[in-house]
Amino acid sequence: MRLLEGNRHRGRLTIARTNLMQAWLASDEPAQARALALIGWPEAAAYASRASWADGLSLLAAMEHRPRASAMLRGYADAPYAATQNTRQVAESITVERAEQLARQSLAAGEFKRLKAEGALLRDADIAAIAFGERDEGTPAS
Helix, strand or coil, X not given: CCCCCCCCCHHHHHHHHHHHHHHHHHCCCXXXXXXXXXHHHHHHHHHCCHHHHHXXXXXXXXXXXXXXXXXXXXXXXXHHHHHHCCCCCHHXXXXXXXXXXXXXXXXXXXXHHHHHHHHCCCCHHHHXXXXXXXXXXXXXXX
């Protein structure tokens, strides 16, 4: 990835970071995935890769025991796929299925569905606070 940093290949760097973040998540390394996502998410919108990044962010939230944030991020990620009638690639499908499975362990079916619908209405500017929050979205502070 260092070869792609600081030059005209920023789009390729974004793709490489997305893939690496998903690899960290698949390897059950959410701290590594979070560190990379904090760097990579700000450029995701510029390179039209918000949906695949949000898929990973949904799993990250679920792995960090933030199921409400995970469901909202899933809804946010689903919206561009639906709008363009595109489908997820295999890696993204596996990521969101795992995120949903983890989130549903802590949320009632209706709650998951409601939060996912709310997530579909979110804007890019809303995502960082939800994705990188220290507590679950909508949960009172301890």
